[in-house]
Amino acid sequence: MIIGSLQVFSVCSNSVVMDHDEGTRIGAGRRRGRGAVSNEASRFDLGREVESDGWDIPEDRGLLRTEVREERPRSIINYVRSPDLPFDRSINPYRGCEHGCIYCFARPTHAYLGLSPGLDFETRLVARPDAPKVLTRELRAKGYRAAPIAIGTNTDPYQPLERERGIMRACLEVLEAASHPVAIVTKGAGIERDLDILGRMAARGLVRVGISVTTLDPGLARKMEPRVPSPSRRMAAITRLSEAGVPVRLMASPMIPALTDPELEAILEAGRDAGARSASWIMLRLPREVAPLFREWLEEHVPGQAARVMARVREMHGGKDYDARWGRRMRGEGPYAKLIAQRFDLAVRRLGLDAAQPPLTTGLFRPPSLPGDQMALF
Known part of the structure; x- marks a missing residue:
């Protein structure tokens, strides 16, 4: 099957998912442990008939489970041009x-695969096992x-799938070997598995990490971001990273x-106490x-x-529910947005989290080598 311009090679079985024709709202019992309530069709379906593609299962299928397909990307580095980033x-x-996470602004990208940004986004995943190999090739490009x-x-x-696939770790190994700088954002405590690599890279100024915490209330977190480690577990990950x-x-x-x-202030203080050196915030985005x-x-x-x-x-x-204009989409505008920004500025100054992170080192980069490459003399 083709997803976009990329070919899918394999499907993991033994999973339970919904048909395209099942409708939008899914019963609470079936979607236990999921964020979205519904599974609206991709905006690119255009109302056409959809033939069975191997995802369909009988009506008595029960609890929704995760299914994974593999994609062989032609390129892996995505270049972006946004003044907000x-x-x-x-x-x-x-x-x-x-x-x-119900609020995830990346959900609409699943529509480009012909899948729903709703429950499909969190149950029909795509792994890219060739990413480290393609990354090596692109870093070697003239x-x-x-x-x-x-x-x-x-x-x-560092979503749960990474424990099984290890694609992120393999990419880190490529970046470490090339002395290439990397900035990581995650909610996953699984990042602790890679402390060996991250610690070595940090000693050379090649890595920094952002840990996202939306709330300290474990009950609210479980409803809003159902398969993310608890807020306290993420704070523990901050501590372990900082200690490394x-x-x-x-x-x-x-x-x-x-x-x-x-x-806001309580989250920032908990992060400081856990070992964070700096802080940032973004307003809810609903594209x-x-x-x-x-x-x-x-x-x-x-x-x-x-x-x-x-x-x-x-x-x-x-x-409106969302304003996509640069300079506004990350913060919003008006009295309430200004109030949150002022509260953040006051809190980070009080907590000592207002220092800018040091720039990552780029001067150590060397294109990764492959077997058979001639060794450099100098």
């Missing part, structure tokens, strides 16, 4: 994310110039107005399909706060 390139070992590669900016490289010499940034992201923003998915989630899990949360969101985006 502090990097110009990224890589993604996986498509989709089993963490299931004229390549090193700059920090961001990982985790779309889907989490890895610079860690506490990311209070996303801040959800009238739901999690009252915790494309994320907005209706998030509204459904509010109505089911916090119905008494749903209207207030969305009123604040629209207040910060000119009456």
Whole structure:
């Protein structure tokens, strides 16, 4: 089968998923441990008939489970040009994310695969096992110039699937061998497995890590980001990374107005106490399909706060659920957005988290070698 322009080679079996024709709302019993409430069809389906592709299962299938396909990418480094972002390139070992964060702004990317940004995003995953090999080839390309590669900016490289596949670790091994700088963002405590590599890279100024914490309330976290390690477990990961010499940034992201923003100062203080050296924040973003998915989630899990949360969101985006304009999409605008920004600035100064992270080293980069390469004399 073809996903986009890339061929899918294998399918993991023994999984339970929904048909395309099942409808949008899925029963709570079947989606236990998932974030989205529904599974609206991809916007690229255009209402066409969809033949069985091997995902379909009988109506009495029970609990939704994760299914994984493999993709052989032609390229792995994605170059971005956005004034809102502090990097110009990224890589993604996986498509989709089993963490299931209901607010994830990357959900709409699943529509490009002909899959739903709803439950498909967290149950129909794509692994890219050739990513380390393709990365090696691209780092060896004539004229390549090193700059920090961001990982985790779309889907989490330390989602549960990484324990089985190890694609992220293999990519780190390539980057370490090439002395290439990398900036990692994750919610996954599985990053601790790679402390050996990260510690060595940190000693050479080649890595920094951002750990995202949205709330300290474990009950709310379990509803909102159902397969993410608990907030306390993420704080423990910050401690372990810091003890290994890895610079860690506490990311209070996303801040959800009238739901999690009252915790902003407490999150920052907990991150500081755990060992974070700096902090950042981003306002809730609801692009494309994320907005209706998030509204459904509010109505089911916090119905008494749903209207207030969305009123604040629209207040910060000119009456809309989302404003995609650069300079506004990450922060919002208006009195409420300014208040959160002021609270953040005051808190990070008080906690000593306002220092800029040191720049990553690019001057050590050497193209990775392959068997048969002539050894350099100098």
